[in-house]
Amino acid sequence: MEITLVVFDSESFALSDKIFAGVDQFIDENYVGEKTAEEYSPVNLRAGLEAHVADECAEEPIERKAARRERNRNERRGLFGSGSNAMRMDSAIPPVAAAGAACASVAPRSLEDVVKNVSETWQESLLRLITERGYSDTEVYKRANVDRKLFSKIRTNKNYQPKKNTAVAFALALRLNLDETKDFLMRAGYAFSPSSKFDLIIEYSIEHGVYDLMLINGALFDHDQPQLGA
Secondary structure (H helix, E strand, C coil), X not given: CCCCXXXXXXXXXXXXHHHCCXXXXXXXXXXXXXXXXXXXCHHHHHHHHHHHHHHHHHHCCHHHHHHHHHXXXXXXXXXXXXXXXXXXXXXXXXXXXXXXXXXXXXXXXXXXXXXXXXXXXXXHHHHHHHHHCCCCHHHHHHHXXXXXXXXXXXXXXXXXXXXXXXXXXXXXXXXXXXXXXXXXXXXXXXXXXXXXXXXXXXXXXHHCCCCCHHHHHXXXXXXXXXXXXX
């Protein structure tokens, strides 16, 4: 067995520091503590309710639903304060009658209808993007720092379920922008979270056009985060 120890010179470290000079600030500005108010804003609370109102109407009696909403309002008063501020929070939530009207307008769908609308899988998306961007398989899996055996397993399994680190590594290997990366990860069942320093470092790298896994792994290592690639 041969073991190769690579020692980077000071210039390499200086380059990495220059590229990732703003990563700490980016984490500070986007970490979950600073996002709490935004996520619990009246607009987002309303959107969350509207997204689930159809299921709620189908599964819960109107009396129980009304009682649950009252409990939720009381919880929000405790979380966001009382007085005029609490009233503004409550005004963002439609009353039971409005929710019932929304329920009536939603056409029921069978499980069969839902299953028929399954979209492109993560594996299909990966292979399509490789072709569309004119890359070779070898070029992409080497950039993603995965071996040929793993890539062969991915290529032969339409429903292959990657680990999040693997999916992120391929997104970087494909040079996807941030929106494309989010869609790519979503097809594997993943998403970026403001409560994950790993995710914030990946977002920062993509936004600044840094796709070199060695450089990104250096930033991840500096913040005690898991490394990309096999």
